Amino acid sequence: MNTDFLLETKDLRVEVSGIPILSGVDLTFSAGQVYAILGPNASGKSTLAKAIMGLPEYKISGGDILFNGKSILHKSITERARMGIAYAFQTPPRIPGVKLDDFICRVCPDYQCKDEDEMLMGDSCACKQILYDDFERLGIRNLANRELNDGFSGGESKRSELFQVLSMRPKIMFLDEPDSGLDYDSLKIVGRELKAIREKRDATLVIISHHRYVLEFLEVDKIYILQRGRLVYTGDMSDIPILEEKGYERFFAEIAG
Amino acid sequence: MPSGNTKKRARSAREKTAPYGDDINLEEYEYSTSHPSDLESLDNISKQDRTLVREVGFDPSQKRVSGSFMQFDNESILADVLIQQEGLEVMPTDLALKKYEWLHDYLWNAVQVDTDKYTARSELENYSGYFIRATAGSRIEMPVQSCLLMKKNQSVQNVHNIIIAEEGSELHIITGCATPANVEKSLHLGISEFYVKKKARLTFTMVHRWSEKIDVRPRSATIVEENGTFISSYAILSPLKSIQTFPKVRLVGPGAKTDLYSVVYGSKSSKYDVGGLLSLEAPKSNGKVISRSIATDECEIIARGDLIGLSGETRGRLECDGLLVSNTAVIRAVPMLAARAEGSELSHEATVGKVGAEQLSYLMSRGLNEDEATSLIIRGFVKLKVPDLPPALQKSIDDAIKMSMEGGM
Numbered sequence: 001m002n003t004d005f006l007l008e009t010k011d012l013r014v015e016v017s018g019i020p021i022l023s024g025v026d027l028t029f030s031a032g033q034v035y036a037i038l039g040p041n042a043s044g045k046s047t048l049a050k051a052i053m054g055l056p057e058y059k060i061s062g063g064d065i066l067f068n069g070k071s072i073l074h075k076s077i078t079e080r081a082r083m084g085i086a087y088a089f090q091t092p093p094r095i096p097g098v099k100l101d102d103f104i105c106r107v108c109p110d111y112q113c114k115d116e117d118e119m120l121m122g123d124s125c126a127c128k129q130i131l132y133d134d135f136e137r138l139g140i141r142n143l144a145n146r147e148l149n150d151g152f153s154g155g156e157s158k159r160s161e162l163f164q165v166l167s168m169r170p171k172i173m174f175l176d177e178p179d180s181g182l183d184y185d186s187l188k189i190v191g192r193e194l195k196a197i198r199e200k201r202d203a204t205l206v207i208i209s210h211h212r213y214v215l216e217f218l219e220v221d222k223i224y225i226l227q228r229g230r231l232v233y234t235g236d237m238s239d240i241p242i243l244e245e246k247g248y249e250r251f252f253a254e255i256a257g
Numbered sequence: 258m259p260s261g262n263t264k265k266r267a268r269s270a271r272e273k274t275a276p277y278g279d280d281i282n283l284e285e286y287e288y289s290t291s292h293p294s295d296l297e298s299l300d301n302i303s304k305q306d307r308t309l310v311r312e313v314g315f316d317p318s319q320k321r322v323s324g325s326f327m328q329f330d331n332e333s334i335l336a337d338v339l340i341q342q343e344g345l346e347v348m349p350t351d352l353a354l355k356k357y358e359w360l361h362d363y364l365w366n367a368v369q370v371d372t373d374k375y376t377a378r379s380e381l382e383n384y385s386g387y388f389i390r391a392t393a394g395s396r397i398e399m400p401v402q403s404c405l406l407m408k409k410n411q412s413v414q415n416v417h418n419i420i421i422a423e424e425g426s427e428l429h430i431i432t433g434c435a436t437p438a439n440v441e442k443s444l445h446l447g448i449s450e451f452y453v454k455k456k457a458r459l460t461f462t463m464v465h466r467w468s469e470k471i472d473v474r475p476r477s478a479t480i481v482e483e484n485g486t487f488i489s490s491y492a493i494l495s496p497l498k499s500i501q502t503f504p505k506v507r508l509v510g511p512g513a514k515t516d517l518y519s520v521v522y523g524s525k526s527s528k529y530d531v532g533g534l535l536s537l538e539a540p541k542s543n544g545k546v547i548s549r550s551i552a553t554d555e556c557e558i559i560a561r562g563d564l565i566g567l568s569g570e571t572r573g574r575l576e577c578d579g580l581l582v583s584n585t586a587v588i589r590a591v592p593m594l595a596a597r598a599e600g601s602e603l604s605h606e607a608t609v610g611k612v613g614a615e616q617l618s619y620l621m622s623r624g625l626n627e628d629e630a631t632s633l634i635i636r637g638f639v640k641l642k643v644p645d646l647p648p649a650l651q652k653s654i655d656d657a658i659k660m661s662m663e664g665g666m
Binding site: 053055056057076077078080081082086087089092093095096097098103106107147164168 | 613614615616618619620621622623624625626627633634636637638639640642
């Protein structure tokens with residue numbers, strides 16, 4: 001068994017409501033590297049990430065997913081999350097009655113109340129201040145008291161998801177279009193956060209995106225291109241401008257030719 | 258004293274069954290034969306009772322309140338208005354009726370004595386309960402807290418409450434009803450009559466925590482006058498034998514407004530039949546009935562809402578959301594709308610479903626296990642969000658719900 005890879009998919013086949021979406025995908029992800037998964041719409045990029053996270057609608061009909069060389073197919077979402085796999089949702093569901101700040105204090109080790117005695121006036125914990133400072137950095141301080149994903153704009157959702165995923169300190173994180181719906185300033189903020197992770201090299205980043213900006217800014221190590229549920233191309237940063245210029249159709253035609 | 262006519266009407270309704278809820282044989286219980294005695298101070302209540310009352314939002318230290326009322330069964334009563342609260346009165350109903358002759362006009366005015374056998378019986382037996390009043394123009398910012406405790410077996414706690422917010426006043430009440438877990442078969446009869454005068458504002462928050470052999474039959478009604486506001490929030494989070502309640506709010510003055518919120522967390526084989534009726538009787542009056550139900554175990558929840566538009570230029574809204582977390586429980590939402598005047602706009606929305614798979618997956622992907630995720634979703638769902646409530650009061654409600662959930666789950 002090859003345990004050089006942090007995570008691999010082997011001939012992975014995934015169905016959604018009986019319709020095959022991935023038809024045998026082999027990918028490898030090494031620790032501390034940055035990957036981009038590219039491909040036209042409906043090529044199976046998001047499905048790949050969701051199947052690796054273990055979401056129940058994404059049924060594995062064949063193949064395997066290995067984490068540190070061991071199959072995780074029988075592991076629940078929770079177990080996968082606790083092993084260090086994280087997924088930033090593209091459109092996270094609304095959770096009524098649960099505030100973003102309370103939620104993060106609950107799930108993220110960095111922000112948990114370490115000492116109940118620190119409670120000030122019985123209202124708020126001192127750790128909230130640290131959390132709010134970090135919210136500020138991502139420009140989402142205004143979301144702290146809002147209910148989780150309730151009426152968040154596209155850009156707010158992206159940043160809130162990124163914040164949560166980062167604070168779980170995963171070993172590998174799948175970011176589903178972390179740059180879509182962001183204005184230029186937010187894009188810079190997100191880019192800066194991701195760059196910081198890249199530089200620390202303590203987590204693997206897998207970015208699903210259509211846009212050149214973030215990928216180039218991060219200097220991705222490897223790109224995988226999917227088409228109709230299969231891996232059709234493996235390359236690097238230098239392919240990105242070519243892709244942008246030619247578009248997927250011509251790019252595919254040329255590699256086929 | 259109640260007129261002979263009231264007693265006569267009560268006697269005529271002695272056998273009148275209620276349209277909803279299991280019928281209860283009222284002869285199986287003991288009724289109080291004496292008037293309650295005074296409880297000297299909150300310091301005298303036992304540690305156990307302190308814990309119990311805290312679970313329904315009552316703070317024995319009285320830190321953030323303007324007044325307190327506490328009643329044990331029909332035995333002893335404490336009524337206390339904190340100093341410097343001008344314009345606030347809190348006292349046992351029977352005392353108030355002796356003190357104020359005019360109060361008899363308010364007794365059995367909002368609620369009809371011959372509504373059913375429970376109202377009838379309540380009148381015919383000894384009763385106590387609280388009288389709370391904010392005098393005209395008084396703004397009582399800190400809430401009045403009340404707690405009705407029921408500890409005796411095989412008996413009836415019979416209370417008749419009268420609450421008056423006089424013209425231009427503001428009054429907030431938090432009330433809790435509780436029984437220790439070991440109480441055997443008993444019955445709580447509670448009559449509550451609310452009067453919200455011109456431009457007055459009354460918020461009433463009630464948290465119930467009963468035990469499994471208790472039947473509960475509250476009967477309450479509110480009359481809201483011109484530009485008055487009545488906001489009621491009700492939470493029942495414990496199992497019990499059965500509860501049937503269908504409070505009625507009449508908006509009789511132009512611009513009168515009311516919102517009724519309720520949360521039912523059903524468990525064990527309890528039966529909950531909880532509703533709210535709005536009667537829109539004057540132009541520009543408007544209101545909402547919003548209910549949330551969570552059904553677990555083998556419980557049965559019926560969530561009723563009834564809007565009656567009797568005047569034009571009125572608006573009424575009904576929202577009923579149910580969350581089913583058991584295959585042996587049932588939630589039934591029964592919305593009723595009756596418009597009897599042109600220009601009365603009534604609407605409703607009802608949803609009943611299970612915990613969303615997508616929500617679960619999402620929370621699990623953040624490291625919570627399935628039970629933790631489910632419980633977080635439920636806790637979020639039961640949160641009573643009452644707009645325009647003073648933040649301190651909202652916090653008291655949140656805390657009471659939290660305490661009650663932790664005590665009951």
